[in-house]
Amino acid sequence: MVRYLQRYHLLSALFLTDLGLLLLSIFLFVLAADYPDMARTFPRLVLVMIMVVTLLDMISFMRDAKAKTSSGEKNKDFDAVSPRQQLKVFYMVALIFIFFLFMLLFGLALGTFLFLMLSGWTLGYRRLKVLILSSVIITAFVYIIFRVIMKSFLPEGLIFTLMGG
Amino acid sequence: MYSLETWIPAAGIVFQWQNMAMVFGVSLIGLTIGFLPGIGPLTALPLFLPITYGMQPGPALILLAVLYMSTTYGGSLSAILLNTPGTAASAATCLDGYPMAKQGKGGVAIGISMMSSFVGGFIGIAGLIFLSPVIADFALKFQPAEYFMLAVLGLVLIAASAKGSVLKGFIAGGFGFIVSSIGMDMMTGYSRFTFGSIYLKGGIPLVPMIIGLFAFSEVFSLIESGDRTISEKGELSGRIIDGLKTPFRYLKTVVRSSLIGLGIGTIPGEGAAVANFTAYLAEARASKRPEDFGTGIPEGVIAPEASNNACVAGALIPTLTLGIPGGGVAAVFMGGIMIHGLNPGFELFTRHQDVLTTLFVGLIVANFLLLICGTILSPYAAKVTVIPINILAPTIVALGVISTYIMRSQVLDVVAAIAAGIVGYLMKKYGYSTVAFLVAFILSPIAEKSFYQAVLLADGSYWTFALRPISGTLFLVTILALILPPIMKKFRKPEPA
Numbered sequence: 001m002v003r004y005l006q007r008y009h010l011l012s013a014l015f016l017t018d019l020g021l022l023l024l025s026i027f028l029f030v031l032a033a034d035y036p037d038m039a040r041t042f043p044r045l046v047l048v049m050i051m052v053v054t055l056l057d058m059i060s061f062m063r064d065a066k067a068k069t070s071s072g073e074k075n076k077d078f079d080a081v082s083p084r085q086q087l088k089v090f091y092m093v094a095l096i097f098i099f100f101l102f103m104l105l106f107g108l109a110l111g112t113f114l115f116l117m118l119s120g121w122t123l124g125y126r127r128l129k130v131l132i133l134s135s136v137i138i139t140a141f142v143y144i145i146f147r148v149i150m151k152s153f154l155p156e157g158l159i160f161t162l163m164g165g
Numbered sequence: 166m167y168s169l170e171t172w173i174p175a176a177g178i179v180f181q182w183q184n185m186a187m188v189f190g191v192s193l194i195g196l197t198i199g200f201l202p203g204i205g206p207l208t209a210l211p212l213f214l215p216i217t218y219g220m221q222p223g224p225a226l227i228l229l230a231v232l233y234m235s236t237t238y239g240g241s242l243s244a245i246l247l248n249t250p251g252t253a254a255s256a257a258t259c260l261d262g263y264p265m266a267k268q269g270k271g272g273v274a275i276g277i278s279m280m281s282s283f284v285g286g287f288i289g290i291a292g293l294i295f296l297s298p299v300i301a302d303f304a305l306k307f308q309p310a311e312y313f314m315l316a317v318l319g320l321v322l323i324a325a326s327a328k329g330s331v332l333k334g335f336i337a338g339g340f341g342f343i344v345s346s347i348g349m350d351m352m353t354g355y356s357r358f359t360f361g362s363i364y365l366k367g368g369i370p371l372v373p374m375i376i377g378l379f380a381f382s383e384v385f386s387l388i389e390s391g392d393r394t395i396s397e398k399g400e401l402s403g404r405i406i407d408g409l410k411t412p413f414r415y416l417k418t419v420v421r422s423s424l425i426g427l428g429i430g431t432i433p434g435e436g437a438a439v440a441n442f443t444a445y446l447a448e449a450r451a452s453k454r455p456e457d458f459g460t461g462i463p464e465g466v467i468a469p470e471a472s473n474n475a476c477v478a479g480a481l482i483p484t485l486t487l488g489i490p491g492g493g494v495a496a497v498f499m500g501g502i503m504i505h506g507l508n509p510g511f512e513l514f515t516r517h518q519d520v521l522t523t524l525f526v527g528l529i530v531a532n533f534l535l536l537i538c539g540t541i542l543s544p545y546a547a548k549v550t551v552i553p554i555n556i557l558a559p560t561i562v563a564l565g566v567i568s569t570y571i572m573r574s575q576v577l578d579v580v581a582a583i584a585a586g587i588v589g590y591l592m593k594k595y596g597y598s599t600v601a602f603l604v605a606f607i608l609s610p611i612a613e614k615s616f617y618q619a620v621l622l623a624d625g626s627y628w629t630f631a632l633r634p635i636s637g638t639l640f641l642v643t644i645l646a647l648i649l650p651p652i653m654k655k656f657r658k659p660e661p662a
Binding site: 018092152 | 194197198330332333335336339340342343346350352353355357358381384385388389552553555556558559560562563564566567570571574576579583586587590591595596612613616617
């Protein structure tokens with residue numbers, strides 16, 4: 001069974017993504033069944049369209065994969081992505097949360113500066129002077145735009161609020 | 166038409182040094198704000214609205230209009246240099262602008278963008294001044310069935326133009342509609358796909374969606390690529406001046422795209438986000454080398470740039486003449502008119518012609534100033550592409566998070582932007598068009614509302630979309646846009662090897 005699935009690339013990420021989207025659209029279609037008429041008609045029409053198009057895409061994928069398998073052509077779409085690259089992306093997602101945390105804790109200016117220093121360094125930039133200088137310039141730019149010109153409401157910094165009593 | 170007596174005092178007001186300084190300053194601020202990923206006129210205008218309270222109506226409207234134009238200009242710079250459109254209005258510019266920047270022609274692409282925007286803006290302003298009564302009259306004939314068909318046509322064109330699989334373009338568009346329908350249904354008030362979340366009841370806001378889909382997903386791709394800088398050469402080549410001359414070799418493209426932008430701008434609900442893609446696609450269809458679109462060719466930058474700036478003026482036509490805002494930004498602009506005690510429509514064109522002519526002169530002057538400022542400042546903006554990615558990526562993240570947060574000061578907006586970023590990154594990875602997703606997300610409320618209204622008006626008949634003259638024509642064009650490309654592809658002679 002697994003061999004058959006592998007032979008037709010049915011375990012490939014591209015095929016599984018389509019399958020996942022098809023299942024998601026079926027789930028949402030069923031979920032919308034309880035909605036009032038006016039609230040469900042349009043989304044259900046769209047979901048049916050998605051299901052049909054996803055099925056067509058899956059069929060087209062299987063045909064392409066079959067043709068490529070029989071001709072011995074290698075498709076780079078089927079290549080796996082290195083886990084190290086994926087880890088870097090996960091780290092970047094974590095960094096976004098870290099920045100937001102820094103901003104809440106230290107306020108706009110200090111939070112931005114600390115975040116730029118931390119992320120630049122941990123992402124592998126080792127020229128400390130350039131890193132400090134660029135962090136100061138970018139922080140000043142961000143501060144002028146958002147605080148001075150746009151007068152936006154941004155966190156003052158929980159630490160400073162607590163210190164101020 | 167406007168009398169000559171109103172133009173001379175209007176010019177006198179605009180050329181007062183305070184107002185000239187304001188136009189210059191606001192142009193600079195707008196260019197800078199527009200350059201920031203995800204931040205555009207819709208963020209900037211509401212923030213500047215309070216500043217206009219104490220001003221005379223004419224200069225106040227100039228401030229808002231110049232900010233609108235300059236943020237649109239600025240958005241194109243980041244689209245070219247970072248593949249991150251400042252707003253959806255510049256999303257199509259990424260398709261050829263960014264490849265040009267990667268080829269070391271960032272300066273040329275910016276020059277093309279500046280001049281196309283200038284000419285497009287000028288044609289848009291001319292349309293606003295001379296054609297507004299006629300175009301506004303046509304837009305008034307649009308009924309819900311027409312709005313629905315226009316939204317469908319917009320999505321079909323965008324999905325069909327998606328790189329790679331057209332089917333994946335439609336899937337992405339479909340999910341754009343579904344994600345947009347999350348929250349309270351506008352017709353019944355019923356919560357859809359919220360899974361009990363109070364945050365989701367209000368729907369997913371546009372700004373986190375744009376920032377996530379474009380800015381954050383770009384950061385993830387940059388980090389994953391392992392490249393040191395965006396520009397492979399490390400130094401941008403190509404002079405802006407060469408780019409400034411280029412649009413004059415493609416005058417047909419400039420005029421056609423500007424007219425598309427102007428036309429789409431006048432239709433309420435259809436904004437520059439739709440205009441820039443429609444112009445891009447129209448150009449690709451009309452071109453003798455459609456296969457080169459997306460590889461970094463001048464026409465691919467001229468078309469969206471001329472159209473999105475013409476669209477800015479076009480969106481003001483129904484706002485000023487009929488009191489129907491052409492889009493979100495035009496709605497804020499209308500608020501700016503009303504807080505000065507002016508009523509858009511007949512009264513504005515008869516009793517307050519002086520205010521209108523001041524606005525028109527201000528727009529013409531601002532268009533010139535933006536060209537000058539843009540040309541002077543762009544080389545500095547171009548340096549962004551040689552900044553190490555280890556520094557650039559966190560900077561985009563910082564700007565994106567702050568821009569998301571300032572809209573409503575909601576923590577969950579930042580989470581929504583991050584989620585949109587992950588989705589956008591995965592979509593790019595697996596070949597689903599993020600642009601089709603976003604356009605569907607924007608068009609969905611108009612499409613759904615118009616769909617129900619049209620069906621109700623037609624006593625439950627779905628034939629209304631095909632049988633009404635204008636919507637029927639749009640219906641036909643939609644069908645043609647769907648079936649013609651595959652048929653033409655089948656019958657096209659294979660190119661010699």
